[in-house]
Amino acid sequence: MAENRYTSSWSEIVEVTKHTKIEYTFRLAYKGDVKPGQFFEVSLPKYGEAPISVSGIGEDTIDFTIRKVGRVTDAVFENWTGDRLFLRGPYGNGFEVSLFKGKELVIVAGGTGISPVRGVIEHFYRHPDAAAKIKLIAGFKTPDDILFQDDFRRWQERLDVTLTTDDNLGDATYRMGLVTEYIPGLEIKDLAYSAAVVVGPPAMMRFSTKALLERGFSEKDIWVSHERKMCCGIGKCGHCKIDDKYVCLDGPVFNYSVAKDFID
Structure with a gap:
């Protein structure tokens, strides 16, 4: 059976860092190969999804620095350490x-x-x-x-x-x-x-x-x-x-x- 590229999976938020009033970095659990410059679709049920660039790559974690600017990101900002978001990706070409x-x-x-x-x-x-x-x-x-x-x-x-x-x-x-x-x-x-x-x-x-x-x-x-x-x-x-x-x-x-x- 062919892989469904629209399928998302849960990822736990392990850390949240506030930068400004509307820009936070969410560190999520993730295992897999990722390049700087690639992006994921970050989503929550009922609210939709948004393409967000990877802003950091750690050991079994990835960072997303998100600006609170709309329906999806407003919902993401209601989540904190221990909560979970949906991810699918990584997508696109990154920096070699x-x-x-x-x-x-x-x-x-x-x-x-x-x-x-x-x-x-x-x-x-x-x-x-x-x-x-x-x-x-x-x-x-x-x-x-x-x-x-x-x-x-x-x-x-x-x-x-x-x-x-x-x-x-x-x-x-x-x-x-x-x-x-x-x-x-x-x-x-x-x-x-x-x-x-x-x-x-x-x-x-x-x-x-x-x-x-x-x-x-x-x-x-x-x-x-x-x-x-x-x-x-x-x-x-x-x-x-x-x-x-x-x-x-x-x-x-x-x-x-x-x-x-x-x-x-």
């Missing part, structure tokens, strides 16, 4: 960290775009010798909107981290400015052995990739994640189809040489 081995890697993330790349950052934080250099540029609206603050403090110990806000709310300890402002001055030893990852709102990704290209990066060395409009997760509903690509199947992670032509 092996492609960045030995290279100077630049990661540019805007807002919740830090979630899909958190697994990539963690990989190189735990294996600092696996890459020649890691440069993380992350931007948020205000200090109150920063996700994974404890992680940022850890990452700054080993990685080159630039954390910036659009408005620092009068707190001079936080930098101000768009992430694109920090791209032209990137110190790269050899662009032939460099790579970049860009994840965030569409406008932020558009101008960040433009700045990286102007800095000298080639299209084939830039990776982006398109996560908008996904619905079923398995290429049946067609909501996420862009030209001949299905974001849920061919993505969400795309090489920029392909994604540059997307009309989104």
Whole structure:
């Protein structure tokens, strides 16, 4: 009998971390292979399901950083440690960290775009010798909107981290400015052995990739994640189809040489 790809299974919530008033990370029990950048369909009976990117991969656990913005996520936020959610997945293509081995890697993330790349950052934080250099540029609206603050403090110990806000709310300890402002001055030893990852709102990704290209990066060395409009997760509903690509199947992670032509 063929496998039913719509079948979900219960997963217990083992930890909940609050980041902001509307953004929490739910750590769920899970055994299986997962790549950073992949996603699951998270659901609750009577409320529906939503595609959520994996924001962390642990030993028999996975993290989902969820924003409370609608019917499904409102229901998810009523659940705490010991409760259970339905999961099906993982789906889509994630980030192949092996492609960045030995290279100077630049990661540019805007807002919740830090979630899909958190697994990539963690990989190189735990294996600092696996890459020649890691440069993380992350931007948020205000200090109150920063996700994974404890992680940022850890990452700054080993990685080159630039954390910036659009408005620092009068707190001079936080930098101000768009992430694109920090791209032209990137110190790269050899662009032939460099790579970049860009994840965030569409406008932020558009101008960040433009700045990286102007800095000298080639299209084939830039990776982006398109996560908008996904619905079923398995290429049946067609909501996420862009030209001949299905974001849920061919993505969400795309090489920029392909994604540059997307009309989104």
